[in-house]
Amino acid sequence: MKQSPWLRLIMVLTYIFIFSPIIVVMVMSFNSSQYGTLPFEFSTRWYELLFSSRNLGRATWLSIWFSFLVTCTVSVVGLLTSLGLRRMKPKWAQSFIAWLNLGVVIPWLVLGVALLMIFNFVGLGRSYPGMFLGNCICVLPYVVLLVYPALMALDRNIEYAARTMGASNGRTLFTIVLPGILPALLASSLMAFMVCFNNFVIQYYLAPFGVRTLPMEIYNLVRVGYKPDINALATIMALLSIALVLVVNRLGRGKEGKFLEEL
Amino acid sequence: MTKSRIKTWLLMLPGAGMLLSLVLLPLSLLLLFSLITGNQISINSDLSFSNYINIYERGLFGPLMIKSLLIAFFVTLSAIVIAYPVSYGIAKVVTPRWRNTLIILIIIPFFTSQLLLIYSIMVMLQSRGPVMSFLSIFGADPTRSALYSNFAVYLILLYQFLPYMVLTLYSSMSKIDDNIIAVARSMGAGRRRVFFDVILPLTSPGLLSGIILVFIPVAGSFVESNLAGGTNGMMIGSLIDSNFSVSLNLGRGCALCVLFLLVISAVTFVIQRSIRYFAGRRL
Numbered sequence: 001m002k003q004s005p006w007l008r009l010i011m012v013l014t015y016i017f018i019f020s021p022i023i024v025v026m027v028m029s030f031n032s033s034q035y036g037t038l039p040f041e042f043s044t045r046w047y048e049l050l051f052s053s054r055n056l057g058r059a060t061w062l063s064i065w066f067s068f069l070v071t072c073t074v075s076v077v078g079l080l081t082s083l084g085l086r087r088m089k090p091k092w093a094q095s096f097i098a099w100l101n102l103g104v105v106i107p108w109l110v111l112g113v114a115l116l117m118i119f120n121f122v123g124l125g126r127s128y129p130g131m132f133l134g135n136c137i138c139v140l141p142y143v144v145l146l147v148y149p150a151l152m153a154l155d156r157n158i159e160y161a162a163r164t165m166g167a168s169n170g171r172t173l174f175t176i177v178l179p180g181i182l183p184a185l186l187a188s189s190l191m192a193f194m195v196c197f198n199n200f201v202i203q204y205y206l207a208p209f210g211v212r213t214l215p216m217e218i219y220n221l222v223r224v225g226y227k228p229d230i231n232a233l234a235t236i237m238a239l240l241s242i243a244l245v246l247v248v249n250r251l252g253r254g255k256e257g258k259f260l261e262e263l
Numbered sequence: 264m265t266k267s268r269i270k271t272w273l274l275m276l277p278g279a280g281m282l283l284s285l286v287l288l289p290l291s292l293l294l295l296f297s298l299i300t301g302n303q304i305s306i307n308s309d310l311s312f313s314n315y316i317n318i319y320e321r322g323l324f325g326p327l328m329i330k331s332l333l334i335a336f337f338v339t340l341s342a343i344v345i346a347y348p349v350s351y352g353i354a355k356v357v358t359p360r361w362r363n364t365l366i367i368l369i370i371i372p373f374f375t376s377q378l379l380l381i382y383s384i385m386v387m388l389q390s391r392g393p394v395m396s397f398l399s400i401f402g403a404d405p406t407r408s409a410l411y412s413n414f415a416v417y418l419i420l421l422y423q424f425l426p427y428m429v430l431t432l433y434s435s436m437s438k439i440d441d442n443i444i445a446v447a448r449s450m451g452a453g454r455r456r457v458f459f460d461v462i463l464p465l466t467s468p469g470l471l472s473g474i475i476l477v478f479i480p481v482a483g484s485f486v487e488s489n490l491a492g493g494t495n496g497m498m499i500g501s502l503i504d505s506n507f508s509v510s511l512n513l514g515r516g517c518a519l520c521v522l523f524l525l526v527i528s529a530v531t532f533v534i535q536r537s538i539r540y541f542a543g544r545r546l
Contacts, residue, residue: 007356010348015365018372018425021383024393028386081278087271096279102286105475107483109500110520113507114289117296117517137285140278198376200486205507218378222385222490231386234379241374248374249367 022238029231046232056217056233063214067196070135074196075189077136078143082151083177085144097148100141108138112205119206131206135196142195143188150184151177183251190248194241290524297518314518323502324519328526331499334413335482338420342428342477343470350432351462355441366433372426377486384419385410385491411493419487424480428473435469436462467542471535478534482527499523 032043050056085093103111112134119130154177162172178185200215207213212220221230298310318324353365372380387394390408409415439462447457463470485500492498503523506516 007348007352010345011352011365014345014349014425014429015368017422018369020393021380021387021422022375025379025383025386077277077281080274080276084271084274084278087267087274096275096282099287100278100282102290103282105479106286106290106524107480107500109483109485109503110293110524111286111289113503113516113520114293115285116507117513118289118292120513121292121296133281133285137281140281144278194374198374198378200376200378215376215378218376218382219486219490222378222382230379230382234382237379238371238375242371245367245371245374249363249370 022234025231026235026238029228029235031228033228046228050229050232050236053229055212056214059212059214059217062211063197066132066135066213067193070132070139070196071189071193073132074136074139074143074192075185078140078147078188078192079185081140081144082148085148086151093148097141097144100144103137104141108199108201111138112202115202116205126206126208128208128211131203131208134202134206135199138199138202139192139196142191146184146188146191147181150181154180187248187251190244190251194244293517293520293524297514297521299514299517314515315522317515318518318522324499324522327497327499327502328523331482332526332530334417334420334498335478337417338424338481339428339474339478341421342425343473345425346428346432346473347458347462350429350436353429353433354436354439355444366430369426369429369433372423377423380423381419381487381490384415384422388415388418388491410491411496413492413496415491415493416488416496416498419491420481420484423487424477427476431469431473431476432466433469435466439465464542467538470542471538474534474538475531479527479531483523 029046030042030044032041032045085096088096115130115134115137116126119125119127124130158180159172159176162176167175198215200219203213203216204219207216218230218233221227295310297314298312300311300313353362353369357365386392388409389395390406390410392408395403395406395408443461443465444457447461452460483500485498485504488496488498488501489504492501499519503516503519506512506519
């Protein structure tokens with residue numbers, strides 16, 4: 001079809017809208033001015049300041065370890081759930097997934113508050129186990145939404161062949177099924193990691209008193225106002241996100257669009 | 264048969280257990296907790312509607328809920344208006360190579376911290392920032408800032424949630440057979456007709472999930488309005504949050520959550536119905 005110049009203009013403007021703030025922050029992070037004003041003077045002092053901050057360092061490590069733990073747990077649970085879903089009638093599997101999606105659709109504010117109340121009720125309160133469980137349930141839908149379709153796309157005849165040839169259940173799982181869905185599994189783990197790593201709201205409600213994850217630390221910094229070392233932090237994190245997106249894209253090959261349409 | 268049944272159940276157990284105990288149970292218990300007055304939650308506390316009466320008497324819920332719904336409505340509408348041409352362009356106009364690049368670019372915000380996205384818009388809007396400096400060419404005062412207003416909250420929310428709408432619409436758009444559009448055009452349908460009679464009905468599943476993914480979280484957001492809303496920036500989410508993090512009135516907070524969930528489900532239901540009706544009628 002003939003290309004309209006308006007369409008092209010809208011697309012360009014939209015992408016500018018999405019990326020100019022990130023790019024501005026990246027540029028500002030190398031500006032020596034305290035208030036982000038011009039003229040531009042190159043400096044890396046904000047990065048030095050960032051790396052000398054002990055609070056941020058501790059929060060970053062906590063977030064990385066914590067997200068790693070959540071990712072490992074949820075990947076296993078998500079895989080088991082997807083394997084189970086595959087054995088169910090598709091109608092039932094779809095309705096289970098619809099219920100699971102509540103964890104994505106319901107504002108995390110409401111979910112976080114509800115979890116805080118029930119953890120208070122059973123005496124867990126704000127604690128690491130509570131924060132762990134809360135983040136798991138937010139991330140689980142993402143894993144199932146990526147792994148379950150990949151599992152359904154596998155040719156089951158290969159599994160049946162392996163079974164007839166005498167391979168045990170476990171052997172079939174590890175030599176046929178897992179290698180077949182490995183890209184989806186890795187992509188979903190990365191997705192889970194990032195969602196958990198950035199999940200401010202749930203951590204804000206469920207983190208133990210006095211413990212601050214990286215998103216909570218950033219929240220406190222941003223509330224104060226403009227601070228050039230946040231620019232440096234934002235630049236590093238944005239570059240990491242871009243790198244991870246490229247990796248996921250390599251693994252998933254357009255699975256992202258698929259996972260969203262399932263919702 | 265039964266053995267295989269048991270195996271299925273065993274596999275489902277962890278996931279289903281988490282769903283039950285961490286989503287369905289807490290949400291249903293919100294209803295119970297909302298009937299408890301004050302802070303103490305125990306089995307034998309008295310139940311009453313005093314929280315609801317209190318909320319009614321304070322009169323904050325109604326205005327804030329309407330304001331949040333309005334902001335969510337405008338954010339969702341703007342996202343739809345922008346996302347339709349963009350997703351159409353990605354799915355139908357550009358070359359496959361570009362398509363992949365553009366999709367990767369639109370996914371990047373998903374992987375970036377929500378707080379850093381908020382922060383970067385705040386940098387853009389602050390006094391003497393890029394936007395105000397640009398506007399000062401046209402005579403605006405560069406030392407003023409566009410921050411701490413409802414508009415700033417709207418812009419931040421649109422910025423955060425636009426990619427969701429683009430992706431959901433794209434996934435529906437890419438499934439439309441090019442020939443259908445070509446046939447409609449060759450039969451003499453104008454651009455408007457093609458959009459309303461072909462593209463809109465065929466993308467309505469993506470549109471519906473996009474609306475759910477944008478409208479509900481935006482209506483329930485509180486971080487954006489806390490950070491960039493200023494003194495008049497309160498949304499319903501901020502009110503709920505303040506009952507838990509500032510004034511510690513847990514029962515009232517739960518009651519607010521229940522009311523919020525009721526209103527938002529009703530509104531979403533009406534929106535879904537009307538879009539189904541509108542798209543279906545044209546088919």
